[in-house]
Amino acid sequence: MKIMLLLIGVCVLLLSAPTVSAVSLSVSPNLQQVFSGSLVSLSCVDDGQTADGWTVKRSRGGPTEDCGGFGRLLGSYCVVDLSAPSETFWCEDSSGQQSDRVSLSVQSDTTDKAVILEIPALPVRTGSDVILRCRQRNGDTVRAYFYIKGSSVGPKPEHIITNITQADEGLYCSTEQGGKSPQSSLRVRDPPKIIHPPPPHCPPPPSTSTNFAPPLTCPPSPPLPASTCPPSSLVVPVVAGLGSGLLLVLVLGLVLFLCWKLKGTGAMKRSV
Known part of the structure; x- marks a missing residue:
């Protein structure tokens, strides 16, 4: 029972802890040190595009602040007038996911x-x-x-x-x-690592008595035989035509049978 409660507690902590996302904080100018009073533009981006639903946040060793409380929102940018010796910024969404943090140092001299x-x-x-x-x-x-x-x-x-x-x-x-x-x-x-697909497999060359083997080349694939099936666009009309013809033959056969039957009945009455 204690082990089960411990596992549940660990799961709750993992689910509640902030996770790092692919969204990153963009800094312009891309400088880690600035003079006091300098303006810096911050934004949340995902693969070069603005990340919707993400907010620039700041910490100076105290409570966390959202942009708007410490900077000016201009479109998707948060413009900050830096004054503290050191300020840390990051992006965060409503679920608690966070980007990597970026610390900026301010030269106050x-x-x-x-x-x-x-x-x-x-x-x-x-x-x-x-x-x-x-x-x-x-x-x-x-x-x-x-x-x-x-x-x-x-x-x-x-x-x-x-x-x-x-x-x-x-x-x-x-x-x-x-x-x-x-x-x-x-x-x-x-x-980031780019995974390339494996090269096509070539069968091993036949063994030779010489010490030199020709370079491996994959033989060209034989052309696929031409399809003998009619195009799919013609299948439905053909099937419908065959069905109609078969129905017509059955109706004509039934009519001829009835006529023959009636004709035979009339001949028997005349002979009587």
């Missing part, structure tokens, strides 16, 4: 030394390239030191990561003339 690291907010695919830059509040990119999981490179105007792998995941930040960007984590995801 208003001095000329303030910098941000231009790093993607959304996960990048393995095998792709990413360019990291250090940008000031006035929009200029500057030479900087790039700190990658505890090691620094530079100073240089940008840092390029080619053919990204899972090993490139980790924390990144940058510094320039005393200014330091927030620290952000680069996320890497494998592209």
Whole structure:
């Protein structure tokens, strides 16, 4: 009995827990770090199309908020004026399904030394390239030191990561003339796997006495014999015609039989 109750409890927890959906959060511009007061557009998409019935939500360590309480709804977009040091966003539907969460960092320093690291907010695919830059509040990119999981490179105007792998995941930040960007984590995801159908089966070639075998080629399939059945559009009229003809023959036979019978009866009366 206790085991049965435990299994029921586990099932209830699994059914009530939020599940991750194929719907994802779109972020524009696709930057994980922004300056305070920057506007960011967020939307829920499914394979590039707007996901109906999904809402952009936010958490800053407290209660969950819906877009409309913290941003402006413009069509399918939620436009947010970022101000808190760190804000987390995701998409959610009425049944509790959720997309992956995206955290954005805000550079609140208003001095000329303030910098941000231009790093993607959304996960990048393995095998792709990413360019990291250090940008000031006035929009200029500057030479900087790039700190990658505890090691620094530079100073240089940008840092390029080619053919990204899972090993490139980790924390990144940058510094320039005393200014330091927030620290952000680069996320890497494998592209979706495409399943191809298996190749057609070829029979093994006949054994030969030589060491070289000709390349395998599947013989062409023989053409299918022409159908001897009449087209389906002619079957119904033909069957109907045959039925009508058979009925006509039966009626004529019955009439002739009756006439012969009546004729025979009349002849017998005359002879009497």
